[in-house]
Ligand SMILES: Nc1ncnc2c1ncn2[C@@H]1O[C@H](COP(=O)(O)OP(=O)(O)OP(=O)(O)O)[C@@H](O)[C@H]1O
């Protein structure tokens with residue numbers, strides 16, 4: 134009987150088919166492609182377009198690092214190769230934009246493979262150094278010959294006179310249209326990479342990761358599968374480079390500095406190399422964060438300070454990255470809470486969207502999205518304020534914790550004295566409210582053009598509404614909660 | 630049938646295998662010997678991870694160590710192609726010869742499910758994704774008795790289950806020689822019994838010869854009709870298991886070890 138029960142345990146649910154595994158990603162990307170250009174300001178459409186290209190490049194870093202543990206610092210240079218080839222062909226021949234991009238991808242893929250050849254016998258630090266040298270070599274070369282801009286000869290460089298820009302595809306002339314066009318590419322490329330991860334190649338990579346000898350004994354060609362990853366990574370990076378060239382009609386050699394390659398790798402580690410969202414996080418960090426700072430009149434290079442800090446934190450915390458940690462958090466939540474939360478979150482966000490649209494403070498989507506982020510921060514990243522304190526050193530963080538604990542205790546005692554229910558987390562919560570409010574309001578001020586005060590009201594409003602609705606709606610949602618709990622009694626981790 | 634002729638392996642000053650000659654023809658063959666005797670090294674010669682300094686190994690009549698002339702005008706192109714496949718084969722291609730092995734430390738990927746772990750082997754043992762492949766994977770897992778763990782992640786399997794999963798991986802496709810390197814390590818008595826049953830059934834299951842390395846003499850006795858004993862790279866004895874184990878020099882070299890261990894315990 135016990136055995137019978139064990140057999141039906143929910144842990145043993147078959148894995149999803151590759152198609153089912155990439156569905157969430159495709160849906161999210163498709164939604165973003167449709168709605169995002171409507172919500173954000175014009176300045177941001179181009180910024181998020183370059184985020185898309187960087188996400189695609191980051192996905193190749195994540196592929197090599199997450200699947201095979203290989204550190205390639207040359208992926209950004211490969212994007213440069215793809216961009217160069219794409220520009221050269223588009224200036225030289227009267228071919229459609231897509232053909233140029235594909236040629237760039239293909240040739241970058243070949244370069245990736247060439248880079249991979251020595252890499253097949255190397256790993257760890259040596260591989261990182263080798264790829265770093267390649268990235269540096271690319272920087273030197275492109276510094277000398279520069280990117281083609283309509284001139285004659287092999288280098289296609291205009292010596293005197295005006296630079297020529299390449300045209301965008303006829304379907305995607307406007308900025309918003311080009312963003313959507315990029316999203317289609319992103320879905321195709323990352324969909325393909327995800328598919329590979331979920332099928333035969335992914336299994337072979339997993340065996341190689343475990344042990345090369347065992348993979349060999351299982352009939353896996355270790356060299357072949359490593360080379361395959363390098364080729365696929367090269368092609369995807371090359372495509373991203375071509376698409377980036379199409380965004381502005383040209384490329385600047387200053388954009389392909391070695392430091393960018395290193396930064397990209399670090400940010401993939403920060404974002405998380407084992408999940409497609411990690412690549413998105415890396416793309417957002419490397420492009421959107423500096424743009425955000427610049428938008429507020431702060432030097433965008435300040436972002437590098439944050440990046441260094443974030444890399445340190447994610448290395449200390451188990452190398453799963455931001456996305457990995459979020460995923461871990463949700464693993465231990467029950468299905469009923471997710472369903473409930475989703476309904477309430479969307480209701481609150483929708484409400485604020487309508488109100489702010491009606492007041493004409495921002496677009497529906499802007500307010501909707503801001504409210505969602507505020508709610509997400511509330512549950513998933515409660516300790517941001519403390520995390521940031523850690524920036525000033527562990528002793529200060531510890532001291533602050535002590536002070537907070539002392540004050541909280543005193544406050545709780547006071548509350549008990551005057552007849553309130555004591556709450557020992559009041560100060561911590563207050564700090565997080567303060568931090569979340571100012572941080573998110575500051576971000577949306579730039580992105581969605583919400584005035585700061587209204588942004589603050591939005592964040593705090595959404596957070597308070599959540600608490601109120603929890604208390605008010607509790608009797609109403611209880612039957613629903615129980616019904617779902619009956620069907621899915623375990624935390625999400627049990628269901629994969 | 631495994632034919633080993635004058636195999637010598639030398640790593641610098643160490644000679645893990647020293648001019649070894651033996652023919653093993655029983656369906657389940659055991660290999661015992663004290664630590665460092667060269668057992669794993671012999672397996673590595675079979676699977677191609679170690680190139681012997683000299684000598685030759687043939688499995689079911691096909692040499693896997695000898696380098697043949699690739700371009701022999703007397704041969705048809707097809708035979709040449711086959712010859713090039715079967716001699717000095719790259720290790721991962723030996724799978725198509727039917728050579729399967731497990732490792733002393735199990736090699737189950739933690740982040741794949743049991744099914745995916747076994748599937749990963751099948752991916753390379755068959756030409757295409759076919760229903761037969763799915764069938765074969767399920768059958769192998771069922772054979773070792775792990776069907777109830779089909780969709781469990783590698784990290785959630787017990788030591789015993791991981792060893793059994795390793796064996797399932799070695800049974801995919803059409804194996805002709807299944808080599809098991811200490812599958813019984815760290816198992817309880819009851820688990821060992823199940824393991825012995827699984828190993829004994831392999832020749833009937835897929836027609837493969839089994840080559841079993843283990844320190845657990847009871848497991849060897851329970852499974853193998855023929856046993857060879859290695860000591861410092863030299864063949865100490867070979868023959869029917871019971872007879873070999875009764876030889877005084879074997880008891881001295883190998884079981885003596887155990888006697889000491891028992892006394893220490
Ligand atoms: N790649 C290598 N390079 C150098 N020496 C090696 C190598 N592989 C094995 N040896 C040596 O060869 C000898 C035999 O090793 P082997 O692993 O074959 O022993 P074993 O019989 O499998 O022992 P155990 O019972 O501990 O598994 C040992 O002395 C070992 O140190």
Ligand SMILES: [Mg+2]
Nearest residue numbers: 668669670733
């Ligand atoms: Mg050994």
